[in-house]
Amino acid sequence: MGETLKTKENRVANEVKKTFTVTGMTCATCAKTVEKALKKLDGVKFAAVNLATSTGFIVAEREVSFDEIKKTVEEVGYGVSKESPEDVERKRYKESKRNLIFAWLITAPLAVLMLYHMFIAEIPYFTWIEVFAGAFVTFYVGRATIRGAWIALTHRHTNMDTLIFFGAVTSWVTALLDSLGLPVMSFGAIGTMIVAFHITGRFIESYLRDRASKEIKALLKLQAKEARVLTDKGEVMTPIEAVKEGFVVLVKPGERIPVDGVIVEGKSSIDESVVTGESIPVLKEEGGEVIGGSLNLSSPIKIRVTKVGEDTFLSQMIKLIQEAQGSKVPIQALADRITMWFVPAIIILAIASAFVWYFNYESFLPFVEKARSIFPWIIQTSDPLTFSIFVFVATIVIACPCALGLATPMALVTGTGLAAKKGLLIRNAEAIQTSKDIGVVLSDKTGTLTEGRPKVVDHNLSDDLIKIVASIEKNSNHPLAKAISELSQESVPIENVEEIPGEGVKAYYEGNEYFVGKPLDYSRYDSLLSEGKTVVEVRKNDEIVGFLAIEDPIREDSPAAVKRLKEMGIDLVMITGDNEKTAKAVARRLGIEKFHAGVKPSEKLDLVRTYQTHGKKVAMVGDGMNDAAALKGADVGIAIGSGTDLAIDSADIIITKGGISKVVDAIEISRKTFKIIKQNLFWAFFYNVVAIPMAMMGLLHPVIAELAMAFSSITVTVNSMRVRK
Known part of the structure; x- marks a missing residue:
């Protein structure tokens, strides 16, 4: 027999979900490697790692500690931080900006000198300039790339950094060999430019990814750091972590409400647009629920705290969005399978191409001469080793697994962010x-x-019967029960209350059995029913004693x-x-x-x-x-x-x-997001299918290849942001 619904619900209730920040990832292969490691962790049923948001997400059958997660991730060369993805991203962004400045302070003058050396006049010891400038940019400014490649290689996998590492270091080695007198053309300046363009592409990509996830960042900014708690000694600004359920906090006009709670004093207009998607302010008074993160507009209010920490509406909302952004759609499976084998395949193709050109250069020379008339950037040399290195470096840096890896998660980040904005x-x-x-x-x-706010618009009950019926309905959670219970503030002692699903409520009062629910014969109330009203019948000891007509606008x-x-x-x-x-x-x-x-x-x-x-x-x-x-x-x-x-x-x-109109929004967002995902995947595949063979044929210059590689990742990110429009 199959698993019953109750069993499934119990199983789901026992599941533990955790979201955390993963550091050190630079491409889709990194994310996939961390994901595979997490899936092997004891008790973990599901794991997903999102490169676009630097987050990991697991579903486990037991409580998995932070230290266990950290150890597992570190074993494959990456890190886990307790800091939020936004704080990690801010630090990385600051470091990327500094590296970008250093890279171009060296690379720009070097590029000018290279052009002068090639086309105007020879510069003495230029190759030594390439060696020292290249060493600074490649091994110091680009140290994060070198570190990423080393981590991958020492843990027996490859990533985007591996390709840049091989391309840049191979280029730098040619400058060193040329300086030492070996007959090899120097690509030192080109290697420096590869690193500079790579850092530039990463910086732009990081900036765009930051913009793409602005909705979730906006929610995170709403989380209060302090609350104005009312005590016997007056107002005390208290860290939000120290605020407990039952505390009373004061919120002045123009301030964000720091907690979930109930208004105990005051009345004010509340702007809940950021957390509910509704732009019109709502008037809240004593007894009204308020949501942390919403904005108090008009008057001071005192709020009794009902939820704190992870239980608050805003925290749950952020957690749910992060879980959705960390999970995957089925279409991503193909891209994931490809990216795992992509980099090793490119390295093999680059080496194979270099060998083919080296041993067959003279045979291919007529093709090279003819191609140079169309592609003027193809180097002119009679040395097969030089041209082989040219092809190897171009093939290595043209490949772009990042575009494939970002195609789906970037669109998901933007789509789920837009959905949150719409409630x-x-x-x-x-x-x-x-x-x-x-x-x-x-x-x-x-x-x-x-x-969902039904009201009693007609009835034929006596005052005493109204008290009895209202008292019975106060024991039910049905939407109609709330409307009936509001008919009387007085209560009478009710016994043996039994709610019959889909039928009504049965109870006893002074030895008599009362039933409030569906009529025995609807034809008695044809005129009310034809107007769209709901009729609730009242029976005493199985005899009809009255009815209530309820309308829900x-x-x-x-x-x-x-x-x-x-x-x-x-x-x-x-x-x-x-x-x-x-x-x-x-x-x-x-x-x-x-x-x-x-x-x-x-x-x-x-x-x-x-x-x-x-x-x-x-x-x-x-x-x-x-x-x-x-x-x-x-x-x-x-x-x-x-x-x-x-x-x-x-x-x-x-x-x-909201209601059914939000379903329309959900379907439209789904259609738009999936359309963007398909576009991203198409262009990512198309780019690699066209560009890699061209590089293997010697038709692409390494600098142009690196520019094209960076452009492909940026294009995928920019296209993903179109979901919001």
Whole structure:
């Protein structure tokens, strides 16, 4: 027998997830090497390492300590830091900027001298200038590249630094050999330029990657460092780490709210746009929940802290985004397999090309002469060793595994960042690839198509019966129960409360059995049902004693979202526990053609399976609690966030605020992101397929090759940023 849903939920509940910063990575092969090492760690079920964000992510069956992770990563030559990726990136950016300046202070004058030496007049001891200048740039300024190559080689793998190392060092060695009187043309200045262009490309790439992930960085900046805690001695500015649940903090107008909590004094407009995607400020008063990171606009408020540290909405939000950015989409598997073998293959091809040219140079000379008329940068020499080195260096530096490695993660970083900005948290990166193919959206009615704030608009109950019914409904979590319980502030002693899923609530009061829920005969309430109202019947000892008519206003954005889904060729099917007449009335007002009424929570998964058998990808939209089975069973589960609670493990995507219109946003972001991923992969493959053979044929100069290599990585990064537009 297969694994039951309950077993799966228990298994998921026992999983431990960790996100951490990985240092020392320079290309996709580095990330893949760290990832393979983490997967071998005892208890780790899944591991993903993201080059674009310098983060690692694991899912384990046990608690894995930071020291275990650090040791595992260090064994393959890389590091783990407790600092945030942003702090690590800031330090790396500062160091890259310094190296860039040093590289060009030496390389620019050297390039001018090289041109003067080649075309105007010979400079005495120029090759010795190349030797010393090249040594400084290659081994000091480019020491991070040398270190990266050495780490890779000593741990029996290769990376992008390996290619630059072989290309630059080989060029520098030619200058040294030429200076010592050996008959080899010097490529010393070219080796220096290779390193300088490589550092420049890395600097630009780092800058663009920083911009591409600006949404997650904006969220991190919202995390408060201090809070103004109210004590017996007055206001005390307290480090956020020392703030505990139950503390009362004061937030003045214009300040960021530092914690999650409930307003205990004051009333103010709150801007929650950064964390919910809603641009219109919300008026909050006593009893209202506030989210850390949102902005207090108009008046001072006092807040009782309800959540601190990793439990806060903002921390959970950041964690979920980082997990999504650290995970992978299926299409990335091909690129990963290629990048693992890419660098060793290039080294073999470069060596093979050099040998072929060395032993067949005279035979190929007519081809070289003819090609030089088209490609003037091809060197003119009669020495086969010199030309072989020329081909070797060009082939080594033209190859670009970075473009392949960045193609998918860069688009994911930008896409998940855009989603967060719109109030969508994509928990599972695979949902990015799946959502684009959604053919059917199954949507719950209450809280998704409607506002989820139902109100009693009519009833025929006596005052005493209202007290009894309101007291019974206070024991239920159903959205309709909240509306009924608000009818009376007085409570009466209720006994033996039993909630019957999909039916209603049964309880006892003064020895009598009361039932509040679905009517026995809906035809008694035809006029109310035809208006789209939900009818709740009240029975005492199985006799009908009254009814309540409840209405849940349709969300303002629902009609436009339903229309947009139709235009996208997606079928929207409404699922509701309401009776058929109420469901039909709501569906008619929204323009929904298909709906299922009277559906119990246990039947929703069956509907998901039914639509999947028709060969279409199915998205299920629900509240993440009653709909857990259907959310897990759907190709993409989309949960409506409840208040500040993001702990909805059943969903792939969480809507922090809003309704069905956010589903449209999710599908559009998926389609746009995946389109960019395919473009990135195409151009990365195309670049390497065209450029590498040209270099092997001796048609590319090493400097041009290095420029092209840097340009390919930058192009992939820039193209990924188009997701936001």
